[in-house]
Amino acid sequence: MSVSEASARSRLLFARGGIISRGWRISWACILGLAVVLCWLGVAVLGQAIAPHGNGQIVSPDSFAPMTGAFPMGTDYLGRDMLSRVILAARYTVGMSIAAALVSSFVGATLGILAAVMPGAVDSVLSRLADAIIAVPNTMFALVVVAALGPSTPVLILTMAAMYAPGTLRITRALALNLSQSDFVQVARARGEGTPYIIWREILPNIIMPIMTDFGLRFVFIVLVLSGLSFLGFGVQPPAADWGALVRENMLGLSFAAPAVIFPALAIASLTIAVNLVLDNLPTRIEEE
Amino acid sequence: MSLVQVENLRVTVPRELGEDLTIVRDVSFEVPKGEVTALIGESGSGKTTIALALMAYARSGCRLSGGRVVMEGRDLLGLDKAQVLALRGSEIAYVPQSAAAAFNPGRRIMEQVIEPARIHGRLSDAAARRKAVELFRSMMLPDPETLGDRYPHQVSGGQLQRLAAAMAVILDPKLVILDEPTTALDVTTQIEVLHAFKRLIRDFGTTGVYVSHDLAVVAQMADQIVTLRDGQVQEIGRTRQVITAPQSDYTRRLLAAARPREVHPDMAGDARRPVLEVINLVGGYGPAGADGRPYKTVIDNVSLAIPAGSNLGVIGESGCGKSTLARMIAGLLPATSGELMLDRRQMPLTLGRRSRAQLKDVQILFQMADTALNPASTVEEIVGRPLTFYHGTRGAARQRRVLDLLDMVQLPGRLLHRRPRQLSGGQKQRLNLARALAAEPRLILCDEITSALDTVVAAAIIELLADLQKTLGLSYMFISHDLSTVRAICDEVMVLYAGRAVEHGPRSALGQEPYHPYTRLLLSSVPELDPGWIDRVGRAVQSRQGNIGAAGAAGLCPFRSRCAMRIAGCCDRIAPPLRRLAKGAQVLCHHDETALWAGAGARDAEGKGTAMPALPQRS
Numbered sequence: 001m002s003v004s005e006a007s008a009r010s011r012l013l014f015a016r017g018g019i020i021s022r023g024w025r026i027s028w029a030c031i032l033g034l035a036v037v038l039c040w041l042g043v044a045v046l047g048q049a050i051a052p053h054g055n056g057q058i059v060s061p062d063s064f065a066p067m068t069g070a071f072p073m074g075t076d077y078l079g080r081d082m083l084s085r086v087i088l089a090a091r092y093t094v095g096m097s098i099a100a101a102l103v104s105s106f107v108g109a110t111l112g113i114l115a116a117v118m119p120g121a122v123d124s125v126l127s128r129l130a131d132a133i134i135a136v137p138n139t140m141f142a143l144v145v146v147a148a149l150g151p152s153t154p155v156l157i158l159t160m161a162a163m164y165a166p167g168t169l170r171i172t173r174a175l176a177l178n179l180s181q182s183d184f185v186q187v188a189r190a191r192g193e194g195t196p197y198i199i200w201r202e203i204l205p206n207i208i209m210p211i212m213t214d215f216g217l218r219f220v221f222i223v224l225v226l227s228g229l230s231f232l233g234f235g236v237q238p239p240a241a242d243w244g245a246l247v248r249e250n251m252l253g254l255s256f257a258a259p260a261v262i263f264p265a266l267a268i269a270s271l272t273i274a275v276n277l278v279l280d281n282l283p284t285r286i287e288e289e
Numbered sequence: 290m291s292l293v294q295v296e297n298l299r300v301t302v303p304r305e306l307g308e309d310l311t312i313v314r315d316v317s318f319e320v321p322k323g324e325v326t327a328l329i330g331e332s333g334s335g336k337t338t339i340a341l342a343l344m345a346y347a348r349s350g351c352r353l354s355g356g357r358v359v360m361e362g363r364d365l366l367g368l369d370k371a372q373v374l375a376l377r378g379s380e381i382a383y384v385p386q387s388a389a390a391a392f393n394p395g396r397r398i399m400e401q402v403i404e405p406a407r408i409h410g411r412l413s414d415a416a417a418r419r420k421a422v423e424l425f426r427s428m429m430l431p432d433p434e435t436l437g438d439r440y441p442h443q444v445s446g447g448q449l450q451r452l453a454a455a456m457a458v459i460l461d462p463k464l465v466i467l468d469e470p471t472t473a474l475d476v477t478t479q480i481e482v483l484h485a486f487k488r489l490i491r492d493f494g495t496t497g498v499y500v501s502h503d504l505a506v507v508a509q510m511a512d513q514i515v516t517l518r519d520g521q522v523q524e525i526g527r528t529r530q531v532i533t534a535p536q537s538d539y540t541r542r543l544l545a546a547a548r549p550r551e552v553h554p555d556m557a558g559d560a561r562r563p564v565l566e567v568i569n570l571v572g573g574y575g576p577a578g579a580d581g582r583p584y585k586t587v588i589d590n591v592s593l594a595i596p597a598g599s600n601l602g603v604i605g606e607s608g609c610g611k612s613t614l615a616r617m618i619a620g621l622l623p624a625t626s627g628e629l630m631l632d633r634r635q636m637p638l639t640l641g642r643r644s645r646a647q648l649k650d651v652q653i654l655f656q657m658a659d660t661a662l663n664p665a666s667t668v669e670e671i672v673g674r675p676l677t678f679y680h681g682t683r684g685a686a687r688q689r690r691v692l693d694l695l696d697m698v699q700l701p702g703r704l705l706h707r708r709p710r711q712l713s714g715g716q717k718q719r720l721n722l723a724r725a726l727a728a729e730p731r732l733i734l735c736d737e738i739t740s741a742l743d744t745v746v747a748a749a750i751i752e753l754l755a756d757l758q759k760t761l762g763l764s765y766m767f768i769s770h771d772l773s774t775v776r777a778i779c780d781e782v783m784v785l786y787a788g789r790a791v792e793h794g795p796r797s798a799l800g801q802e803p804y805h806p807y808t809r810l811l812l813s814s815v816p817e818l819d820p821g822w823i824d825r826v827g828r829a830v831q832s833r834q835g836n837i838g839a840a841g842a843a844g845l846c847p848f849r850s851r852c853a854m855r856i857a858g859c860c861d862r863i864a865p866p867l868r869r870l871a872k873g874a875q876v877l878c879h880h881d882e883t884a885l886w887a888g889a890g891a892r893d894a895e896g897k898g899t900a901m902p903a904l905p906q907r908s
Contacts, residue, residue: 183661189640190619191678191728192648205665 026283033277040271043087044094051084056239064250064258074259076250082260085246086267092242094271096153096226100160101219107161108168109211113199115169116176127173130166138163142225146234156235160225164218171214175207209282216279220272227268243268291319292360292463292496293343299355300338300347300520312351313338313520320464325490325497327511327528329504329543331743332714335520340466340500342366344381345373360464378405382457386469388449392441399437402456411460424455427492428485447478451485458493465490468500475606475770476814483509483816483823502743504547505816508532509823516540528820546748547818551777563594563633564731564764565618565651570627572617573788583625587613589788589847590627595732595781598758600765602779602796604772604811610788611768612656615734618766619653632731649679652725656737658717662709668695668720669705675727694723698753715746719753726757732764739774751778772799772815784808787847794874803885805876807848846877854880854888 014020018027043050053059058079065075073082115126133141145159179185185202193202227244229235236242241249246264253261300313313335320326320343328336338351345365347353358365365376377383382405385391392401399421406417418437425433428451441449450470457465467486471479487510490497499510507514507528514531516523516539524537535541570591575584587610595601603611616622618629620640629636636647655661662671672691676682682690692702698719709717718738725733735754739747751774757763769775775782782799784792784807792798792805804812816822844864849855856879865879880888 183655183657184663186621187653187655187661187724190621190648190653191675192640192643192645193678201666202663206663 020286023286024283025286027281029277030281030283033274033281036270036274037278040090040094040267040274044090047088047091051087053081053084055084055088056080057084064253064256064260067259073263076246076260077252082246082263085241086243086263088240089236089242089246089264090267092153092236092240093223093226093244093268096157096160096242097219097223097271100157100222100226101164101215103157103161104164104218104222105168105211105215108165109172111165112169112172113176113203113207115173116180117195117199117203123173126169130169133162133166134170138225139228142229143232143234146229151229151234151237153236156226156229160222163225164221168211168214168218172207172211175210176203179203179206212279212282216276219275223268223272290322292322293320294359295319295339295343295356296359297356298339298342298353298358300335300342301352301354302350303352309352309354311520313342315356316517316520316522317356318515318522318525320496320498321513322496323494324512325499325510326513326515327499327501327507328515328517329501329507330517330523331502331745333519334517336500336502336517337468338520339517340468340498341383343464343466343498344377344383346377375409378462379409379411379460380462381464381466382460382462384450384453384457384465384467384470387473388453388470389441389446389473391453392449394441396440397437398439398441398444398452401441402437402452402459405456405460409460417459420459421455424458424489425452428455428489429481430485445478447474447482450474450482454486454489458489458495461493462495464496464498466498466500469502471506472501472503476772476816477606477810479506480814480816480823480826486510487823503816504532504543504744505818505822508818508820509816516543532818532820542745544818546744548773562597564597564631565593565595565766566628566630566633567591567593567618568628568630570614570617570624570629572613572622572624572627577625581626587788588617588624591785591788591790593783593790593793595764595766597731597764598762599780600758600767600778602775602782603766603768603785604770604775604782605785606770606811609785611785612736613788614785615653615736615766615768619651619734620648621653645679649675649728650731651734652728652730652732653734654718654721654725654736654738656741658714658721658738658741659709661721662717664709667706667708668700668712671709671720672723672727675724679728690727691723694727697726697757698723714742715750718742718746718750722750722753722757726761730763732766734766734768736768737770740769740771747774754778772812776800784811789847789877790875791846791848791877792874794870794872798870798872798874801872803870803872803882803888805848805878805885806852806854806880806888808876809888810851846879854884856880 018025018031020026059081060071060075060079062075063077063079065071065079067074071081071083073086076082076085111126115123141163142159146155149155180198180203185198188198188202226235226242227247230242230244231248233248236245238245243264247261247268250258250260250264296317298313298316299311301309301311303309316335316339318326328339330336338348341348342353343358343365345353345358345368353366356366360380365373368376392398399418402421403412403414403417406412407414412420421437422433425436430436430448430451436444444452454465454467454470470486471482474482483506489495497510499507501507511528513525514528515525516531516537518539523539524531524535526536531540532544535544570588571582571586573583573585573587577583591614593601603614605611613622617624617638620638620643623639627638629638631647631650637643640648669688669691672694673687676687676690688705691705695702695704700716700719700723704712704716709720712720721738739750742750754765755778758765765778767775767779776796776799779796781793781795783790784805786807792808799808799812813826845862846852846855846860846865849860852860855861859879863879865877868876868878868881870876870882870885876885878885
């Protein structure tokens with residue numbers, strides 16, 4: 001029995017650089033990233049249940065207390081438990097970023113492919129519109145919209161989506177345009193296939209990987225911009241807070257070496273890095289030669 | 290006296306699962322000094338891998354895992370990195386298959402040609418430039434003094450290939466490796482390049498290794514032939530002996546494939562029942578102008594008819610419009626004017642206005658089997674889609690039919706769930722054919738479908754096409770620049786030049802004088818399986834150069850600028866008439882039959898009388 005037969009039969013096989021399962025190779029980087037992302041998702045969903053203290057509850061007479069058994073991440077500027085604050089903020093940061101990144105990638109990719117397969121008016125309108133939005137400085141755009149409409153969760157999500165969809169549109173259009181000239185798309189056209197079939201079956205499966213990589217990039221930007229908005233006071237409003245807001249609130253603690261400012265920053269870093277670890281190391285199919 | 294000895298060379302590909310894959314197995318041969326040794330075989334035979342190993346180089350993923358490559362007493366595989374780098378480009382040089390891909394499009398040609406001299410510091414810039422100009426001249430490149438100032442896109446493919454050779458020999462390497470240097474070229478260009486290489490090798494006494502799958506080309510270039518298959522040596526011998534009296538079965542098969550037999554018997558076809566008629570088709574790129582012609586006319590007033598069950602061959606150099614013609618018939622590029630008739634009923638020029646039955650009846654096969662298959666789909670999805678689309682077949686019935694079709698094109702059923710990148714080049718083209726057959730078409734447009742394949746694989750595909758034709762009653766329009774494949778399968782042949790049909794007649798007319806001057810040029814450029822051929826046709830090469838001009842303005846002969854028989858004051862003023870010749874063909878030419886015969890005689894005299902004089906060797 002050869003090794004490849006063995007791998008086909010057994011469910012899991014440890015190999016150099018990762019594990020092999022049912023004909024798929026999954027790298028350690030992917031597993032690590034996936035673990036961190038799932039962990040944060042769990043925290044976001046279970047927030048209320050696992051946080052030791054309430055969100056606004058002042059539990060310690062000390063502000064900027066160091067890490068102790070009772071308060072593993074110390075306390076913030078008002079003496080609230082940082083661990084609870086970080087856990088409860090996960091819902092805002094993880095939830096809003098994923099929602100905004102999904103909307104942005106979905107809208108951007110759909111319009112991008114449409115622009116590629118429908119040259120002429122549709123392409124011109126979509127592309128110029130995207131250019132116009134890209135031309136407005138990102139943070140400025142977000143600040144103006146949020147200042148005008150007020151910082152509610154849907155407004156923040158849609159603002160982020162509107163900011164990043166044009167970039168995805170550009171990239172997807174370029175990828176799809178290349179493919180729409182390829183011979184296999186020509187064959188499908190010559191067969192008489194309609195545009196939906198060409199988009200879904202011929203083009204999309206071949207550009208999904210770069211679109212996902214793009215998604216990872218947008219996700220990171222959105223986390224950072226949301227945190228930045230919160231930092232400026234335009235994001236999630238007190239007493240609720242996202243990780244960016246937590247960093248801002250506790251900035252004064254920097255001079256006291258308070259853990260309160262370090263942990264939300266670490267949370268942001270771990271989430272963005274983990275998402276990109278997964279997307280850069282997606283499982284690959286093992287093929288016979 | 291040999292320059293290089295290869296002893297028990299072994300190249301492997303380490304794999305994560307299972308044993309290492311051996312792609313070159315215990316290969317031994319010698320490269321005699323001052324001679325050209327050819328490595329021939331199909332793709333996958335290891336010929337390029339061996340050629341690269343001569344430079345102590347293994348492609349990424351491969352490993353030189355055993356044996357020795359000894360050049361003048363040194364084992365090249367045992368050298369350290371610095372020594373190897375000093376060797377490459379200086380003592381051993383490499384000419385790649387695609388010169389167009391090997392040149393940096395952003396730098397001037399001269400900068401790139403003298404780059405080896407700069408890297409190795411063996412020649413001063415000025416001396417390297419002088420040497421380069423001398424090389425350009427000896428390779429018969431136009432304007433040798435100023436050619437180096439141009440950018441790569443400003444010269445033709447054949448010229449670029451010669452420039453790549455000039456770059457390789459600028460430091461007088463002891464060994465030059467030529468890796469399929471003419472495979473991507475037209476026959477008329479190939480002959481120029483071969484001639485230039487031959488001359489270069491003679492002038493400089495260089496030792497060469499010539500990698501190719503084309504026996505006729507190798508016959509011109511090599512003194513010794515090494516036949517390879519699956520990484521093993523099949524036969525080593527002197528060129529004439531290998532070609533006239535091959536020792537191994539495999540060499541015999543290669544030779545047989547190089548002379549394709551006629552697989553399709555002459556079928557008159559029922560001329561009253563043409564499956565496709567093309568009437569005065571005009572088309573090209575860009576919007577139509579006031580005169581109703583497109584901005585750049587590619588197909589100019591072409592008419593043809595393909596009787597049911599018979600085949601039409603369309604031949605011509607690249608850029609003559611033959612692929613565009615197929616795309617217009619398929620509707621992918623709508624023609625500007627003219628008519629298409631399918632089964633005597635009008636077929637719209639644009640794809641969107643054709644009925645599903647019309648779409649089904651005309652299928653197209655592309656040259657690159659690879660890019661015509663969606664890499665994300667499985668074999669079953671690829672062949673199954675037309676079944677569902679045209680015939681509404683689904684589920685188990687569809688899978689059965691897919692297996693039938695795979696069987697028809699001789700692909701094993703176990704490939705059903707594979708994806709295109711897991712298939713070989715020949716298998717991919719068979720898969721394309723299966724997909725076309727799934728539609729149950731009346732006509733298949735074959736656009737250069739064998740030119741990217743090895744000779745043996747291509748011959749098998751041609752035989753398959755002929756077999757399918759017998760059982761299914763198909764017709765083919767067979768586009769190719771390879772005359773021998775067209776001869777093997779087509780009943781009628783059309784010669785296209787700059788979008789005009791300059792000659793059109795039955796297959797027999799292709800083997801029979803008199804020809805249109807362009808047809809004659811094309812036919813005489815096809816290498817013959819005879820070691821002396823290139824020397825015989827040698828000098829005639831000069832007059833062949835030239836580019837396809839614009840589709841003849843105001844109907845003038847498009848070939849006039851390259852034609853050896855042009856009549857001043859006539860060809861550049863008056864549109865040529867369509868003449869019917871006694872052999873059954875039509876030609877577009879001012880010369881009548883007698884004059885064309887005279888041209889035939891003149892060419893023969895020229896060809897025989899000017900064999901290339903032997904040049905003295907340097908060492």
